[in-house]
Amino acid sequence: MELLLFAIGAALVNNVILSQFLGLCPFLGVSKSVKTATGMGGAVIFVMTIASCVTSGIYYGILVKLHLEYLNTIVFILVIAALVQLVEMFLKKKVKPLYEALGVYLPLITTNCAVLGIALNNVQAEYSILKSTINGFGSALGFAIAITILAGIREKIEYSDIPEAFKGTPIVLLTSGLMAIAFFGFAGMM
Amino acid sequence: MGKCTERLYNGIVKENPTFVQMLGMCPTLAVTSSAINGAGMGLTTTCILVLSNVAISLLRKVIPDKVRIPAYIVIIASFVTVIQFLLQAFIPSLNDSLGIYIPLIVVNCIILGRAESYASKNKVMPSLFDGLGMGLGFTIGLTVIGAFRELIGKGCVFNYQILGDGNLLSSNSNGALKSIGDVLAYYKPITIFVLAPGAFFVLAFLIAFLNKRNAKKAAKAAAEGKDTSEFCRPEGCAGCANVLCAGKKAAEAQAETKPVEQKTVAKPVEKKPEINTEVKPEVKPAENKPEARETGKDGEA
Numbered sequence: 001m002e003l004l005l006f007a008i009g010a011a012l013v014n015n016v017i018l019s020q021f022l023g024l025c026p027f028l029g030v031s032k033s034v035k036t037a038t039g040m041g042g043a044v045i046f047v048m049t050i051a052s053c054v055t056s057g058i059y060y061g062i063l064v065k066l067h068l069e070y071l072n073t074i075v076f077i078l079v080i081a082a083l084v085q086l087v088e089m090f091l092k093k094k095v096k097p098l099y100e101a102l103g104v105y106l107p108l109i110t111t112n113c114a115v116l117g118i119a120l121n122n123v124q125a126e127y128s129i130l131k132s133t134i135n136g137f138g139s140a141l142g143f144a145i146a147i148t149i150l151a152g153i154r155e156k157i158e159y160s161d162i163p164e165a166f167k168g169t170p171i172v173l174l175t176s177g178l179m180a181i182a183f184f185g186f187a188g189m190m
Numbered sequence: 191m192g193k194c195t196e197r198l199y200n201g202i203v204k205e206n207p208t209f210v211q212m213l214g215m216c217p218t219l220a221v222t223s224s225a226i227n228g229a230g231m232g233l234t235t236t237c238i239l240v241l242s243n244v245a246i247s248l249l250r251k252v253i254p255d256k257v258r259i260p261a262y263i264v265i266i267a268s269f270v271t272v273i274q275f276l277l278q279a280f281i282p283s284l285n286d287s288l289g290i291y292i293p294l295i296v297v298n299c300i301i302l303g304r305a306e307s308y309a310s311k312n313k314v315m316p317s318l319f320d321g322l323g324m325g326l327g328f329t330i331g332l333t334v335i336g337a338f339r340e341l342i343g344k345g346c347v348f349n350y351q352i353l354g355d356g357n358l359l360s361s362n363s364n365g366a367l368k369s370i371g372d373v374l375a376y377y378k379p380i381t382i383f384v385l386a387p388g389a390f391f392v393l394a395f396l397i398a399f400l401n402k403r404n405a406k407k408a409a410k411a412a413a414e415g416k417d418t419s420e421f422c423r424p425e426g427c428a429g430c431a432n433v434l435c436a437g438k439k440a441a442e443a444q445a446e447t448k449p450v451e452q453k454t455v456a457k458p459v460e461k462k463p464e465i466n467t468e469v470k471p472e473v474k475p476a477e478n479k480p481e482a483r484e485t486g487k488d489g490e491a
Contacts, residue, residue, distance in 0.1 A: 019386045021220035022294075070275070073293045074267040081260065113216050113297045120293050163398075164405070170398040177390030181382070 003134055010138030013187050016114045017146045018180040023114030027147055028172055037151030039098050041144025045137065047087055048115050051080050052136025055119040056129045069123075076119045084109050114143060146183075150176060194319040201323020207300045208331025212397065214300045218332060219389040221291050225348050228336025229329060230284045234273060234292060236325025239301050241269045243309040243321035250310050262305045267296045300328060339392055343384030345377055353377040 016022045023044070030040040055076050063069050087109075091099040109115060118139050122132035153175050162171050207213045214235075221231040245265050246253075253261045274292050277285040285292065295301065304324055309317040337347045345354030352358065352374070359371025382388050 021216055021386070021389065024216050024219065070271060073271050073274075073296055074264060077263055077267055077296055078260070081263070113294050116297055117290055117294055120290055124290065165398040165402040166394070168401070170394040170401065173390045173394035173397065177387040177394065180387040180390060184385075184387075 007134050007138035010135050011142035015142040015146055015183050016139045017143060018183045022117040023112045023143060026112060028169060031147050031151040031154055034148060034151045034155060037147045041147050043109060044143050045140040047084060047109050048118060048140035049133060049137040051083055051115050051119055052122055053133040055079055056122050056132035059123045060129065072123060077116055080115050193316050197316055197319040198323040201320060202327040206327040206331060207324055208328055213303060214298045217291055217298060218335065219393060221288055222332055222336040222339055223384045224340045225333055225337035227287055228332035231288055232329025232332040235295055235298065235328055238269045238273055238295055239304060239325040240318055240321040242266045242301055243304060243317040244314055246305045246309040247312060247314045247317035262302060266301055270296050300324060335392060339383050339388055342380055343388060345379045354379050
């Protein structure tokens with residue numbers, strides 16, 4: 001029960017995008033249609049959960065044992081990059097439609113600051129491996145929720161009459177700002 | 191020294207990473223809740239940018255082309271770790287307020303972008319000044335946005351109360367200045383601007399302003415019959431695509447999106463929302479793509 005609350009907290013209250021600003025690139029880039037947004041959300045959930053588990057395992061299993069904690073940034077980014085390659089190969093072989101839908105944005109998960117950010121957060125907050133995995137899953141779920149909602153709104157925005165200068169990125173940012181205000185409401189839940 | 195001052199000018203004014211290229215938007219949003227945080231983050235990034243540019247420029251003939259991106263990332267991550275320890279030791283307060291965003295400098299698109307597009311092809315001194323110019327440009331961008339948000343959200347700049355209750359003019363002076371201060375004291379800070387949503391709002395208006403300006407410039411250039419390719423609308427963080435996508439992947443995508451891009455280049459004033467998700471023309475990952483190079487604007491021209 002405590003872990004469930006923890007996951008919900010990670011997903012809604014401390015939403016990676018709307019309150020921590022991690023992973024804005026795919027958030028703005030891939031949120032054009034609900035279909036690709038959910039695909040991206042799914043990919044992020046998959047990668048981030050595994051990445052949190054693996055990085056925290058490496059941190060406690062190898063780095064702490066060898067007193068190399070200070071190498072965490074370097075090790076984590078390389079592990080995540082390799083992991084994304086692996087996921088990409090897996091999707092290319094097994095889940096072709098999803099692979100085609102995500103296209104160029106899958107490698108972007110590597111630079112997605114959210115994955116590295118959450119991995120670093122986990123070890124800074126000294127979560128156990130189980131708790132790190134749940135934190136990764138919850139945060140990624142929050143990312144998926146936010147990007148899907150934004151994609152839904154953007155599909156409607158296409159039909160609205162927006163001032164010329166605000167077309168494209170600015171209106172999306174304004175929408176995300178309003179969404180961030182809405183997500184503040186969840187703070188009362190915990 | 192002509193070349194070096196040119197690089198400084200290029201980084202601070204002509205290709206300012208925040209206001210012109212719209213790169214590194216994640217830290218721009220995250221740490222600009224106050225001017226001092228923005229300045230601290232900017233200067234930290236500047237140090238890392240200068241160090242990594244110098245190191246990569248020195249190693250440019252040693253690093254094989256195929257593994258250059260992982261090599262750059264390891265170099266950058268090492269410098270980030272070093273700087274993080276220095277901050278922890280000497281400026282712990284800044285380290286606390288920036289927190290997780292310091293190690294995240296590793297994935298900042300500006301640093302890898304400069305390594306890829308400048309330091310890997312140029313000598314050490316110009317690369318050093320290129321890093322310094324870009325870093326200072328980023329610092330100025332973050333400080334200005336931070337000061338703006340702090341002023342609206344809290345009524346202060348660098349922790350000096352300018353607007354609202356107990357501002358410097360009304361409490362420290364008398365006579366005419368004091369009455370001005372009393373008027374300023376009526377300002378009620380809009381707290382939302384220092385919180386997360388305010389960052390989105392400020393950035394939205396900033397990009398809208400840049401769009402407006404670019405559209406005007408492009409129209410003028412088109413009227414004079416000049417090349418308008420450099421006035422493509424900024425794509426915000428989508429610009430990050432020119433970094434790690436730098437592999438083969440982006441090159442393929444670029445080949446696919448080419449027609450769309452050419453349309454953008456031809457009529458930048460006509461704004462097409464779907465261009466948003468495409469890889470933009472600045473992306474020039476593969477060395478053997480001369481036509482992409484011509485349309486890119488952040489080259490070493």
